[in-house]
Amino acid sequence: MRIFLLALTNAALLLMHDAQAKLVEEVIRVPVEAANLYGKATSQEIVVTLFRDDASTGPQPLAIINHGRAAEAKDRIALGRARYSAVSRWLASLGFVVALPTRIGYGESGGDDVEDSGSCNAKKYGPSYAAGIGQVVTVMEALRKRPDVEKERTLVIGQSFGGAMSIGIAALAVPGVQAAINFAGGGGGNPIDRPANPCGQHQMKQLFASYGATARLPTLWIYTENDKYWGPALPREWFDAFRAAGGNGEFVRFPAHGENGHGFFSAAPAEWRSTVLDFLRKNGYPTLGAD
Known part of the structure; x- marks a missing residue:
């Protein structure tokens, strides 16, 4: 009976927290600069979406989420404003201020495509990822000036192109960044025209190796068995190249998910949350709440 009453009490407390807590969404604009593959510079403002739980008090750690890159220009414009609402809500509930930059060339930010990496048979990934990384570092520097953001506690997360960017940020040892998480990171993929056979596979491997040469922060790499952009084998090859060069990382491959x-x-955030929580608790965030 005592256990039952304790469970009811805990449930009531959770309901009270949910009733009192409110997810606050804010949109700001941050001026950034980037150069494309050919050295052409672009300067403009980009849209950054912020989420935080208004029940949190004082400065909170920052979580940056980097969006991916669609193969077609029309789809990059259709991005609108990067939000990842379910993931952002979860991170905010853990006590993070969550920031999602919509980079140059995408959605509401608009502008030139500064992240183009060239033709399929002549990929040059370094400049394209550097263009995205530079924008995100600028956003981080701006957000660290806010009174609600802890200056020395930043987590970087990315999906696809943004996942590889997150590893690139880890390689830079940006002040305040404690860890990076790469979901399905890579480049050159097209699940329709070239399923599981992305352009520039060797160049991508070289890029990850170059990141590994200086990345000493803890990183987590999450992929699935049926990723139609990269297939099952390439992500592990890329990770192994990163580790062989000296990178600090953990690789997790989940079973196939959907088509x-x-x-x-x-x-499927419910399927990976416990893995991410374990990683965070081991690497700078031991007091995060239960999943």
């Missing part, structure tokens, strides 16, 4: 596991990050 294409590439969207596992936004499609």
Whole structure:
């Protein structure tokens, strides 16, 4: 009976918290600069969406979420404003201020495509990822000036192109960044025209190896068995190249999810949350609440 009453009390407390807590969404604009593959510079403001739980008090750790890159220009414009609402809500409930930059060339930010990496048979990934990474670092620097953000506690998360960017940010040892999580990171994929056979596979491997040469922060790499952008084998090859170069990382491959596991990050957060929580508790966030 005592256990039953305790369970009821805990449930009541959770309901009270849910009733009192409110997810606050804010949209700001941050001026950034980026250069494309050919060195052409672009300067403009980009849209950044912020989420926080208004029940949280004082400065909170920052979680940056980096969106992916659609193969077609029309789909990049159709992004609108990066939000990942379910994941953002969960992170905010853990006590993070969550920031989602919509980078140059996407959705409401608009502008030139500064992240183009060239033709399929002549990929140059370094400049394209550097263009995205530079924007995100600028956003982080701006947000660290806010009174509700802890200056020395930042988590970087990314999906697809944004996942590889997150590993690139870990390689830079940006002040305040404690860990990075890569969901389905890579480049050159097209599940319709080239399923499981992305362009520039070797160049992508070289890029991850170059990140590994300087990435000493803990990183978590999450992929699925049926990712139609990369297939099952390439992600592990990329991770192994990263580790062989000295990178600090943990690789987790989940079973197949749906028709294409590439969207596992936004499609199935309930399936990966415990893995992410374990990683965070081991690497700078031991007091995070239970899943």
